[in-house]
Amino acid sequence: MTNQHPLSAIPACAWQRPIGLGWDKPYTVRYPSNLDDGPWHGMPLGGFGAGCIGRSSRGDFNLWHIDGGEHVFQSISACQFSVFEQVGTATPQAYALCTEPPTDGSLSEWQWYPQKSGTYHALYPRSWFVYSGVFQAELTCQQFSPIWAHNYQEASYPIAVFEWTAHNPTDQPITLSIMLTWQNMVGWFTNANKSPDIRVRDDGSPVYEYQPRLSDSQGNFNQWVVDRHRVGCLLDRAGRDPNANPQEGEGQWAIASLAPPYTSEVFYHTRWNSVGDGADVWQTFAQDGSLADCSDETPAAAGEQVGAAIAIRFTLAPGESRQIPFVLAWDFPVTEFAAGVEYYRRYTDFFGRSGQNAWSMARTALKHYEDWNAKIQAWQQSILERADLPDWFKMALFNELYDLTDGGALWSAASDRDPIGQFAVLECIDYRWYESLDVRLYGSFGLLMLWPGLEKSVVRAFARAIPATDDRTRVIGYYYTIGAESPTALRKIANATPHDLGAPNEHVWEKTNYTSYQDCNLWKDLPSDFVLQVYRDYLLTGANDIQFLEECWPSVVAALAYLKTFDLDGDGIPENSGAPDQTFDDWRLQGISAYCGALWIAALEAAIAIGQILIHQHTDTSNAEIEAAIATYQTWLVQARPLYQAKLWNGQYYRLDSESGSDVVMADQLCGQFYARLLSLPDVVPLDCARSALNTVYEACFLKFFEGKFGAANGVKPDGSPENPQATHPLEVWTGINFGLAAFLLQMERKAEAFQLTEAVVQQIYTHGLQFRTPEAITANGTFRASHYLRAMAIWAIYGVLTEFNTES
Structure with missing residues (x-):
């Protein structure tokens, strides 16, 4: 619990944009053959060479560099934060915190967050969503990965931390519930064509086709995990030999938070239809901020998609503040180049090579995230406090480091020849x-x-x-x-x-x-x-x-x-x-x-x-x-x-x-x-x-x-x-x-x-x-x-x- 105002921790020099505000005339690509994903890019999450995820200023998770060196840009709508709020005895409200609803008709039961109702801030490796004008509570979500200078361990972790700060500025109690939903994407991020042909593009550059296995979820399943004071969902895939070395694309995801007494109430749903209308999680969540506490580990059938969800519900007295952490971790230990040319990623030096350590990483993050955040702030502070540097320069100086995370970065495991990989x-x-x-x-x-x-x-x-x-x-x-x-x-x-x-x-x-x-x-x-x-x-x-x-x-x-x-x-x-x-x-x-x-x-x-x-x-x-x-x-x-x-x-x-x-x-x-x-x-x-x-x-x-x-x-x-x-x-x-x-x-x-x-x-x-x-x-x-x-x-x-x-x- 804290009395710190949620905005006080955001550096003034951070890049800012109203949540969901588009661009009238964004730059467009010069040559049709060049990549132009459009302007909806936000600060990436994930360690160097661990694969990364991007979340834009409209709130969607849309950049997926999980396979080393490969690029997938696509909003996965089921990967989302949502917030329920009830002030006193008033009618409650609930929103999925993205301003862009799915275009394929999925999740039609969900209510999507209105544009320009708050501000997105970014100063790599941290970014913030400050929500205003919709909820009575003051809500801020800080997100970061453990990256700071001269750090050769945590900077490799495939971990994203989401630290929520909620404050009640009213004279009535406010009940809030924060939900994190995640689609099970195990097996998606590897090239279906292991030996793609190289051709010459119209601009003279050599290219090859990357065919990720998107939506190939047969055998994927989710399980509810209670680990002392940590709880969450582990997203896995059935049928893998636990004693065999993992292949590229094999591994786990995990979403996690803290259990009571560190939080008030925890709810979960381990198997909901992530490409359906979303009612299986939204009906109870929008009603009172709860989930069905469904623990179903049935693997997905062919053509089926499964999502996991965890929600934390709590009540704030007038003037009260509270911080709630959520963690996302992923463990895909192998990067494969040509067929059979495989490297283990650097983070496996600290968590092992089995591809079954996503929960261990989530547990580590929940234990150390406050210390990580303090180390990031200490690293940045000597630059942020310099009066001779304009804010726009400080902003760009840190934000241009984003490429070390999302530039297809590789960082191999240590060897005798290369002690840090x-x-x-x-x-x-x-x-x-x-x-x-x-x-x-x-x-x-x-x-x-x-x-x-x-x-x-x-x-x-x-x-x-x-x-x-x-x-x-x-x-x-x-x-x-x-x-x-x-x-x-x-x-x-x-x-x-x-x-x-x-x-x-x-x-x-x-x-x-x-x-x-x-x-x-x-x-x-x-x-x-x-x-x-x-x-x-x-x-x-x-x-x-x-x-x-x-x-x-x-x-x-x-x-x-x-x-x-x-x-x-x-x-x-x-x-x-x-x-x-x-x-x-x-x-x-x-x-x-x-x-x-x-x-x-x-x-x-x-x-x-x-x-x-x-x-x-x-x-x-x-x-x-x-x-x-x-x-x-x-x-x-x-x-x-x-x-x-x-x-x-x-x-x-x-x-x-x-x-x-x-x-x-x-x-x-x-x-x-x-x-x-x-x-x-x-x-x-x-x-x-x-x-x-x-x-x-x-x-x-x-x-x-x-x-x-x-x-x-x-x-x-x-x-x-x-x-x-x-x-x-x-x-x-x-x-x-x-x-x-x-x-x-x-x-x-x-x-x-x-x-x-x-x-x-x-x-x-x-x-x-x-x-x-x-x-x-x-x-x-x-x-x-x-x-x-x-x-x-x-x-x-x-x-x-x-x-x-x-x-x-």
């Missing part, structure tokens, strides 16, 4: 491959600062992959999109830095370079990206993990040597080929490019710094070999730095490249300079040139591009106009690139401009229905591309520069 997040749902190295150059800053152990595990995976080969061949999708005949390309050449760590239909971490839009063996930024991330992850996490540098050093040497083979004229800088061969993979660069050339110079400096550390630490690596590598890199630098300046500096900014003749101002032209300063390496370019180029970028790409409303375009002419009005990447505003550019502005002591740019992008995301599905790109036409995108977590680079990258944040 292996981790990976998709580039996005449209481009369904993991940890694209060029994207995470900016997009990994949140992981680096908050869970550096996971960050290093990703970079180690790239280090292991660099020497590997994959002799399979495939066609290149880019040529398909321009109507040209595609050359065939090897999947992965030895010592080429892979673009990604693979896709969920093959073998993530082992079969890399899944994307085939371009031949990534030819990319000119990936080796530099790798080297810079190795040194960054060492330097900004205490500069003491020598073993990490030792593990990565052979691949650093191999990656740079491979990239140097593209320096065809031997002038010290690898040339771009004229094909899109870097992260802007629709944008042709020719000769020495500002983007790739600056990254190359910074990477050479980083490699020299790594080598010197290894020599100083007297590691097992041969000093003579390291010294030879350093000497080589210094020779290349002597050539490269003056050549870069001579070829690309035009007196105002750095040219796009040395051979195309373009006068485009590229927004991210000095990413390498940003990284050099970030890592305390020698500058890539003279500082006065960097300042001039940065000013030109800010003026042309941001202020002159639709008056700064949308953010900075990737590349426009100095007057803000397009070089080619039909271009794709140059005229898009990339959210993560903009946040990286803002970090560079901040680094160069231009804080006002950095925040002006960042705010423009944040406003576009959070006022136009893009929240919790932040895209790679938006356009001035109100369209977007590639939602749930990894690079947007680059907003943490801004905070990192502000705090000098204190990884204890």
